[in-house]
Amino acid sequence: MTDTLARRNLTGAQVGIPPRHIDFRFSQAQQRYFFFDQNPLASLVFVVFSGIFPPGERFFMESVRNFRDRITDPVLKAQVSGFMGQEALHGREHDRLNDFFRERGFDVDLPARYVRFGLRQLARFSPRLQLACTTQMEHFTAHLAEQWLTDKALAASSDPEMLKLWYWHALEELEHKSVAYDVFDLIGGTQRERKQAGWLVGFFIGLPVVASWVHLLVKEGQLFRFKENRRGLKALFGRGALISEVLRHMPTFWRRKFHPSQQETQALEASWRERLFGQNGDLVDVHRNPKAAA
Numbered sequence: 001m002t003d004t005l006a007r008r009n010l011t012g013a014q015v016g017i018p019p020r021h022i023d024f025r026f027s028q029a030q031q032r033y034f035f036f037d038q039n040p041l042a043s044l045v046f047v048v049f050s051g052i053f054p055p056g057e058r059f060f061m062e063s064v065r066n067f068r069d070r071i072t073d074p075v076l077k078a079q080v081s082g083f084m085g086q087e088a089l090h091g092r093e094h095d096r097l098n099d100f101f102r103e104r105g106f107d108v109d110l111p112a113r114y115v116r117f118g119l120r121q122l123a124r125f126s127p128r129l130q131l132a133c134t135t136q137m138e139h140f141t142a143h144l145a146e147q148w149l150t151d152k153a154l155a156a157s158s159d160p161e162m163l164k165l166w167y168w169h170a171l172e173e174l175e176h177k178s179v180a181y182d183v184f185d186l187i188g189g190t191q192r193e194r195k196q197a198g199w200l201v202g203f204f205i206g207l208p209v210v211a212s213w214v215h216l217l218v219k220e221g222q223l224f225r226f227k228e229n230r231r232g233l234k235a236l237f238g239r240g241a242l243i244s245e246v247l248r249h250m251p252t253f254w255r256r257k258f259h260p261s262q263q264e265t266q267a268l269e270a271s272w273r274e275r276l277f278g279q280n281g282d283l284v285d286v287h288r289n290p291k292a293a294a
Contacts, residue, residue, distance in 0.1 A: 010074050012082020017176045019085025020277075023286045024093055024165050026100040034159035040222040041232030045243075046166070047101055048213050050094045051111035053169075056137065056205075057091040059119045063134040064180055066127040067187050076182055083179040086172045093165060107219055111212035118204035125200070132189060132197035135181045137205065139253045139260065142177035143246045145170035146265055149272055151242050153235060164282060171272045178260040191256050198254060 012018055033043040061084055071077050101108040122133050148154065148170040155163065217223045236243045252258060276283045 010078035012078055012085055015075055015078045015082060017079055017082025017086060017172075017179070019082060019089055020168070020172070020287060021089065022093060022165075022168055022283060024096065025286065026097065027161070028103070030162060031159055032104060034162045035154065035157070036232065036235045037157045039228060039232040039235060040220060040225070041217060041229045042235050044213060044216045044220065044222075045236060047106050047108055047216060048111040048209060050097050050101065051108040051212070052115040052209065053094040054091040054098070055112055055116045055119055057087040057094075059122070059130075060134045060138065060180065061087050063127070063130040064183055067131065067183055070187060071183065076179075076186070079176070079179045080183065083176040086176055090169055090172065093169075097165060107216065110215055110219070111209065114208035114212040114215075115205060118208045121204045122200060128187065128189065129193060129196060129200070131180065131184050131187070132193040133201050135184050135189070135194065136197040136201045136253060138173075138177060138180050140201075140246065140250065141173050142260060142263070142265075143249045145173035145177075146263070146268065147242050147245050149174075149268060151245075154242060157235075164276075164286075167272065168276060168283060171269060171276060174265045174269050177265075181260050185259075191254070191258075194258070195254050198250075 031038050033040045035046055036042040064080060064083065068080060071080060098108045098112075122130060125133075148166050214223070217229075222229070235241060238244065249263070252262070275281060277287060278284075281287075
């Protein structure tokens with residue numbers, strides 16, 4: 001096969017974005033509130049995230065798919081293919097996790113309803129602006145992923161079995177963090193559209209996420225547990241904490257010469273690929289296509 005033909009038939013795995021089939025398993029013996037020393041407020045943030053990821057991933061894929069026929073570069077084509085595969089599998093595994101959450105009595109459908117409403121509003125805008133919104137949300141999830149993989153407090157105070165899914169998801173978010181933006185750049189996306197997307201995502205997605213989080217706290221009977229909630233807020237929003245570090249990076253998205261790769265994470269990705277999928281990796285026993293892991 002010639003080099004040209006080989007490039008035309010590149011796969012996501014060959015360009016560093018391998019879709020990995022994982023069979024995560026969850027146990028009823030696991031703690032109900034599984035993060036930050038069983039803190040309800042902090043744990044419910046992750047219930048919200050899991051609830052909104054499946055509809056969010058579908059929106060991301062569709063917004064990129066709208067422009068797939070414009071892509072001629074074989075490397076970007078393969079990257080998009082890998083992006084689609086990874087996002088589809090994220091949605092599938094979070095659907096399974098959400099089934100587990102329902103069995104534990106969490107109303108995980110509540111945040112999904114809130115966010116589906118917001119996504120329907122975003123879908124009213126032009127395909128270009130929908131893609132701009134995806135790049136904004138991918139910017140958020142990339143920084144969230146980096147924090148998941150580096151936050152020592154999260155690792156030290158959380159259920160190690162539950163963390164495995166979030167670590168896998170985080171690694172793959174970093175692997176494909178530039179793909180949607182590269183498609184946006186290819187179609188001539190502008191800084192103005194990125195700024196518009198920031199406001200739209202904040203209003204139609206950010207506000208529903210916060211509202212659903214508070215709603216879950218009410219349903220769990222946790223809203224007025226002030227001492228526990230202060231501890232949870234500090235774990236998430238304190239100086240150098242998980243969410244505060246993510247929010248600190250959000251304004252970079254509006255820079256004129258922004259690109260996701262400006263936040264260098266390749267060494268972090270390599271370290272976590274080895275930790276999760278190396279010879280004695282944490283996910284080797286639940287990984288169904290190990291040849292695609294590298």
